[in-house]
Amino acid sequence: MKLLLAAIVLFLIVETNAQWYKFPGQAVRGSRDMGRAYRDMREANWKNSDKYFHARGNYDAARRGPGGRWAATVISNGRAAYHLIKDRDRAEIARDQEANRWGRNGGDPNRYRPRGLPSKYYGTSFLVKLFEVAKIRRFPQIHPNNFQRNSKTSSDMKLLLAAIVLFLIVETNAQWYNFPGQAYEGSRDMLRAYRDMREANTIGSDKYFHARGNYDAARRGPGGRWAATVISNGRAAYHLIKDRDRADIAMDQEANQWGRKGGDPNRFRPRGLDPKY
Structure with missing residues (x-):
């Protein structure tokens, strides 16, 4: 022994x-994974899909390595802090953070995938994608009523993301x-x-x-x-x-x-x- x-x-x-020198690159790619998940969530505009995209972004970022996992943690916690400042429901924030941690720790994001979400919105797990496509083909459940219409402006969220990215760049240089x-x-x-x-x-x-x-x-x-x-x-x-x-x-x-x-x-x-x- x-x-x-x-x-x-x-x-x-x-x-x-x-x-060790890979940490900054992993952090940058992990940030892109998180940004991609956010853009997909906005584009899909699908009811009850936010937890899935939170988990998927964290899952994809963490697979980049320690830097990606760290970036996902910073962005997720920054988003949670922003929502606390905006006085959003604390129970809902806690559920978002649970989905973040689930994906970041390697849990299958499809645990949170709502029924009927278009098959184009998948992460990096190919095997999971095949499994979900098979499920969707067997049980098509796409209804117009499933769409979520959110008229709220996204300017505040864009400002938040810009601040997080700036913090991420500075903090990565200080941490790697x-x-x-x-x-x-x-x-x-x-x-x-x-x-x-x-x-x-x-x-x-x-x-x-x-x-x-x-x-x-x-x-x-x-x-x-x-x-x-x-x-x-x-x-x-x-x-x-x-x-x-x-x-x-x-x-x-x-x-x-x-x-x-x-x-x-x-x-x-x-x-x-x-x-x-």
């Missing part, structure tokens, strides 16, 4: 040096160089969780420490989240090579993803584990 950890850390150092440091700190969080797991030596505690390491690393920022992903996947690959039980590997990965997405690690905490951990 020590040899595996040494190999992962070495790979992490090399890979970080090869990846933090990626290597975040990756380094995230690696330390993962190793600390591993050392604590070995020291605690408590039955049923491994999932808790996996989730905790990923949770702490992801809170460092995009670099920490990326480091946690690399280390978790490297460990899973090592266990596959060692022919460990695949079901147990899958449960480990579930705990890794739970912590990395901000889930409380104590979901996996076993009874009797020393409070110091």
Whole structure:
């Protein structure tokens, strides 16, 4: 296991040096994905489609990499803040943010897709597109009454988007160089969780420490989240090579993803584990 950890850390150092400079480009492309989703939403003008486009924009942006995920987060939170200033219904804002996080964390945007929305409005997932096209062809549900007519001017929203893009450019220039440091700190969080797991030596505690390491690393920022992903996947690959039980590997990965997405690690905490951990 020590040899595996040494190999992962070495790979992490090399890979970080090869990846950090991609952050600004990913952020720009992620911003374009978010802008495309907004334009499609305005063009479609379809009742109950806003959550779908929020989720789709975040999904497409996050697939660009850490920079795209960061851009989607900034834009989504900026839009939510704007709506709070405009005194929009807080429950509706919370539902929008739920859709944003769902897409950003890799959830299928079609969870929010309203019935009858034209098939031209799809994101980047080709398999999902094929599935949805098949559903639409089997169950055509296009009715004129489904259209949403919004007479409200979009000038305020355009001004908001311009401000967000300006902020995004400035903030990206200020943030991209933090990626290597975040990756380094995230690696330390993962190793600390591993050392604590070995020291605690408590039955049923491994999932808790996996989730905790990923949770702490992801809170460092995009670099920490990326480091946690690399280390978790490297460990899973090592266990596959060692022919460990695949079901147990899958449960480990579930705990890794739970912590990395901000889930409380104590979901996996076993009874009797020393409070110091």
